[in-house]
Amino acid sequence: MKKFQSTIILLLLASILYAQVRLPKLISDGMILQREVPIKIWGWASPGEKVEIKFVDSAYSVAASDKGKWQIMIPPQNAGGPYKMEISASNKITINDILIGDVWVCSGQSNMELPMRRVEPVYKDIIANSSNKYIRQFYVPREYCFTERKKDFSDGKWTEANPQTVLDFTAVGYFFARELYDKYKIPIGLINTSLGGSPAEAWMSEEALKEFPHYYEELQKFKDYSLIEKIRKSDSVRINNWYTALRRKDEGYKNPDTPWYSTAMNTAGWDSIAIPGYWTNTPLEGTNGAVWFRKEIEIPESADKSSGLLILGRIVDADSVFVNGKFIGTVSYQYPPRRYRLPEGVLKPGRNLITVRVISNLGDGGFVPDKQYELVLKDTTIDLKGYWKYKTGAVMPPLESQTFIRWKPGGLFNAMLAPLFNYKIKGVVWYQGESNADRPVEYRRLFPALIKDWRNNWHQGDFPFLFVQLANFMEPDSAPSNSNWALLREAQTKALDLPNTGMAVTIDIGEWNDIHPLNKKDAGKRLALAAMKIAYGEDPVFSGPVYKSMRIEGNKIIIDFSHTGGGLVCKGNQLKHFAIAGADKKFVWANAEIKDNKVIVWSDEIKNPVAVRYAWADNPEGANLYNKEGLPASPFRTDDW
Template sequence: MLRPLIVLCIIVSQCAVADVSVPKLISDHMVLQRDITIPIWGYADDGESVLVKLNGKPIGHSIGNKGKWQISLPAQAASGPHQLDIIANNRLTIKDVYFGDVWLASGQSNMELPMRRVAEDYPADIADADYPLIRQFKIPQIYNFKTPQEDFASGSWSPVTQDNISDVSAVALYFAKALYKHNGVAIGILNNALGGSPVEAWMSEEALQKFPESLAEGIRFRDDELIATITAADKAKDGRWYTELNKKDQGLVASTPWYSPELDDSEWDKFTIPGKRLLTEGENFNGVWWFRKTITLTAEQVANANTLRLGRIVDADEAYINGIKVGNTTYQYPPRRYSIPNDLLKEGQNTLAVRVIANSGRSEFVADKPYWLGTDQQHINIAGDWKVKTAAVMPPLAGGTFIRWKPMGLYNGLTAPLTHLPIKGVIWFQGESNVGQWHDYHTKFSTMIQDWRTKWGQGDFPFIFAQLANFMEKQAKPIDSAWAQLRQAQSQTLSEPNTAMAVTIDIGEWNDIHPTNKKTVGKRLALAARALALGEDVVYQGPEVASIQVQNNDLLLGFKHIADGLVLKSTDDHSFAIAGADGHFEWANAALINDKIRLSSPNIKQPVRVRYAWGDNPDAALYNSEQLPAVPFDEKVSTNPL
């Protein structure tokens, strides 16, 4: 019989052995990179023995050291499903594991944008969402300025199904679908994107050494008290502003609220939706204005109406039908799509009311967006005449401090834990937040690429990025453009080895920084991946200017990457501009001659500079035979090849 003291010692000894654990990335449904040695790692007490099996066969043994353990899984061909067993004091079983290609999808909102935001454009793709061998791991968006993180607070691998397609990155999904349909290899997507993030936020402390101002800004936010103080101050500031706004809003405090069907709005002004609030030069508007419209519906229309579409609104809104709130959006970018509860609409007259909050000095219902009531297949247009009345005027709402976008925070919190897992490559869509600092974007972006490759230790893995899409209103005259400068900086980054750029200058939207055509972006990125990552002989680049020759007062432009020839889709648009010695640009007449472009302008003698697709939202008429758009450029005239 054991003495009590001995029994106690045995119990204490057993309790002192902690369970072995693994990082969140190592979990059911994970995709591991094929054809490369893979580390399998985790956490254990010092001296604890850990055995790892693949499909029941031992593949490695490790002893806990400094709280960690690791084994090397020999390279595996594309295959699955497999099972990993991790056996120590406890046993962990990882099921449904595939070996395939793992891609890191990173950047800002145009990469983060989930399928639910583009569902209206791709109903068939939503309906057939059953891609069990395309899996996404969505990275928790928790920044850290102090140190690179080892693991995530949460996260899991999810095969793409009807249940979760709405949360999958649209660009990454179309990229993955194109590759999977091409070769049938499982695709793992590491969804590592955050809206609004500048490139500095994705750079490590080591990478930021070249940029002392950015580094100092990131280090400043290692102070938890500073973060708490700023966060509290911003919350209090916003709270005061909106509390005062709601007190002033006559539409809310009136005896008959302005969303009520009983309200008499006969004396209200008229307003045409879509449209902007008209302001005199230098004037701003911050506050609330209300909109109302009465529509008459038949019984059939009532039975077939389940959605209210209010386009896009600057800045925030609340929508009501017959006095009942049906939805709200707190900032300007998302599309307004609100579900209509059953039995809310009625045969005969129905009242629509929209409360719009302006906090940035302007307000509008954005043009060229859908405004209707009904279903996607059949609906009633509600654009046109509405009634409007201002309910409150406020001072501007002071801007906040977006701590999550500060330098190095996203690298440490989101990217660093991924560097332990081998990948096939990176797809990247970012740059909108750096337009105002385009002058150093090329240097920072290149530095980030170099640093990420160093951190992964896989050599020059493919890094494929999307160039900024066309955006904002077209200009009647050639102008300088920060958006064009940022695109040029992106083009310059192609000097980094094993990089490629998907040009998207033709698939943006003038009125939306988040264009919905993510399918084309994904497909163009996938073409580049087939060339860089899979080693295929495939055309993946659009025409790129290679030579500029002067012929009298004309210019003759030669291009590379033309495939079977150049395609000039229009000769009377404003794709090209040329300038003389005074630097003043004029639109150029363009003609396609023997796979070269001849440019001329009656107003320019002896041109010294030429631009193509240069502007916020320029015309872009030049393609190759594979329908890939030409790369925008701004070049000096030379008689020699570029």
Template sequence: MDYICSKIRLPRIISDGMVLQRNTEVKVWGWAPAGEAVTVCFMSKVYHACADANGEWFVILEAAEAGGPYNMDIESAQSGEKLTVRNILLGDVWLCSGQSNMEMKMDSLKDTYPEEISSCSNDSIRHFCIPVRYDFENPQKDLEAGSWESANPEKILDFTGVGYFFALKLFEKYRIPIGLINASLGGSPAEAWLSENALKEFPEHYEAAKQLSNRAYLYKVLSEDQASTEAWYADLNKKDRGIENSNTSWKTIKVPSYWEDEGLGNFNGVVWFRKEINIPFNPANKSARLVLGNIVDEDIAYINDVEIGTTPNQYISRKYNIQDGLLKEGKNTILLRVVNTSGKGGFYKEKPYQLEIGDSIIDLVGEWQCVIGAKSSPMPPQAFVQWRPLGLYNGMLAPVTNYALKGFTWYQGEANTKNPGEYESLLKGLISDWRQKWNMGELPFLYVQLPNFMEASETPVESDWAQVREAQRRTLSVSGTAMAVAIDLGEWNDIHPVNKKDVGNRLALAAIKTVYGDETVVAFGPMYKSHRIEGSKIIISFTDTGSGLVVKNGEHPGAFAIAGADGVYVRVNAELIGDDVAVWSEAISHPVYVRYGWADNPADANLYNREGLPASPFTTE
């Protein structure tokens, strides 16, 4: 963009490389001195506006077909000063929002999708990442930073992984430009993305937002949070004995494990880990990295007494590049300083722990040595102000509500499992709120149901994660919504599963059928429709059976449970009867309720349609 104009200013989102929504009127807006006349020239048409008393102006562009690239000229009628927005495409624009699984960048998926990244070259898929910002006082009018980027091996690393694969599938089918606006933040609950008016339906969240709108109170919370955190670390670092006297104090421990489970003690603080390895060849001039799965919570890694990397939290996989010349043939030493702030400290199980040198891999799973550096009480709870109600809507969404969209994609819910009972209302409220703010009618809202996570369960259990999934399923009663089921795409030991391609593809299937109107595609897996009781059996019917129900990995459907009037669930026998499922148990002669996949991580949720899409968990209560 040529910023040669001193009087006219555009919002960040209206900038070089942007994708404008096709086939609808599009608002272009900005700021200028009050009373300033502004002319916008686009696709051989001229539009006129005048800045109001607040210095705000806008024009409405006529609807146009997909295509480009085009330039847009914005000019001051009085001074003749002009700026130009270049390389504009018309296509479909989707807002991608939620928490960390939507935020997760392709950079974090380099090991999972190396070919997709290296071969990526598509100027028709573009991405705008909204920087993280919160505000509890007023909806912001503009973003602090951000730019439109095209998909190529370098820039794609900053794309949302789910969003990119969603866009790629749509582009491959329709061959039109796809623009992604990514407004997401790890750990954020749904209420952080609601506007002030929408929050009034949730008094507790509304009061929290109003409290933080007092700047003095907000600064007090932030300063106290910072002070307590800094004091905790200062005390810990002062007490940390490091590896002094280590020749006599090292103990043997298994990696991966949690040190409490290995008998080291139940405490928070610092533990040092050491492992000596033998490299039976000369590693010079070979690429090398240390892969350490996930560590709870923080670590600093050393090779032969040289620091090679550090990671601040447990949710990031450790993959440390090792500089050439640091490794040597023969004995080498790996040293880790692990800080645990709360809960159990140690290493995620069933993750890769290895030293990679060229094409060779040295397995690091097994016995390590450890020594306690310092014991401490848990870190004082942090305020996490950025996750509080209203803040993210004001800071990240409000500035782009004028920008025309095709629809929304949403991947969130993990942060609301602490209070799952309110999630259905929150999600329905969010959908209504966003549609009102964008004022484009019933914009499509596509979302991801929570995947499987934590220890697998083969017996009926109560589950906050299952309750959120049910809330998500029930939100399908809102018109213009569609849900991608991901109950088979999670990882038991990681809240951030790396299979983002299938998630994006399932969202795209939902869009192809419900938004683009392709009735020939099977876009969803089996969805609970109804049930009837026949004696001691419950017969369950489904929609979206595709070309038929199938059982994957087993002879009979699993993960079903039934209960009588007392609500006590037991696992059941189950069999397919055409496109229905019959369930029963000798322990319950008068069944009333039925559940499927009701657990954090249901071990045998194996009901699919023949198109390979899984059934959604559900309860009939």
């Protein structure tokens, strides 16, 4: 009898638990709902269960479907708040601190994912003054799925901006939101769904990928979970074995009494090398494995040595840092800036020793040039550039890269995008393209297909879709040349043919030695200008000059532009980065001047010109055509060669 009663109680408990109304992670405390459109609130309950919502002095109800799904449409609301929402069924959920405003989805790869924390050295004052309860972010967990569209996220919450939380906001998104809030004084919600390194095809639905059979077939392949586990295991074993062998072989660790980071280590036989610099064209060229670097510095007796910040630019690929024999920190991959806080008591007056163990996995390692390398004390800065001693600890074969399964086609769409489609939005801001730059011609079709795919799935018509054109990057070329990055920028520009799209040109705010430029403020501001035009119906000058047409007059080509604003201007003494070619398709640097709001291009070398290119390079350093409003001209070519 007791066993029977226990069974009944368990069944009743299970029934009660099953009947609990549940909400997606997005529908939670602090959320910002989209103003001036019908608002969808949805969730799960037991089949047929009545769900009631009370919100802004009104009540709404619905019965859950036979599959336990329910949704309620709330009439359009004006911007405002905070409000409270009560959702009742067999249980009751209260959602507090709700705002009504504009919701923007921030997506793409690492330049969108990059948080304010990474740009803190540039924007300390802005971060210190970032408290604003009307700017909020929902951070989407970095996950993937190939087999189905996820209904919800595994985690996530809304966070309002303040000097602590804003460090985890998307930097581009935050500056975008800041501009819009300052202009319109309405709440701005950011949904940060981005992932470093992700190619465009990872953000597209299975249906959209059918246009691209090679990606569609790859998606089918990765629906096999056993294949994913096999690849993971193989990668894990191979990578772990490589690092284990490296540690075992590394001479720098073999003598426990005097490891190479020890202050007692004799470095009389070590060689010297200039830092910063890549290993190419040095005795270390082609070295994979571990190389140790040491530098002695003198700290004046008068300097405040209570703490310090050791800035070591960027290092390819990984590093471990020791100061006076004490381990300070490590970074496991090449992209983050190296900024190591030194604990109190590590530094001393007089001689101090800095040791850096660098691991090069593949290709040439090195200390990235044109970055900060210094020890910053409270009252003293010590330059660390110059000659360091070095010695190779272990040589290893190149380490084959891991398989980035999360970047495979369709996986991010299903896990990081699909759960958003019920949530009403104002639009999308997108920063991506670097991972597709080796396939720029394909991007002409791929990127517009992605935009259409998202619009089809959101069922909100042609909502604003704003994007950042690739910034300048890599070493500049001394002569006109072909460029995949230029081709991809061209593909991005072509996407402007779609309605309600806008592009922020950033060829003037990149960094030749960093794929993640720190100037995210101007990128966000330029996106906001596009939003003011496309999403808010304002009429600002929101774009720099865009190529419109050309005509040939003798040995000159005259270029006409749209989006000239208050007029074309040259930032500098003369226009740069124009190239011209004849029928032989050989481009040479050209003269160029602004006349009657057009650009006239010519070269004494080309008597019969047929084509012009501008800023057509990975890094068009010095390209200086703008409009008077300070917005740069987009790179272009008049040919289709």
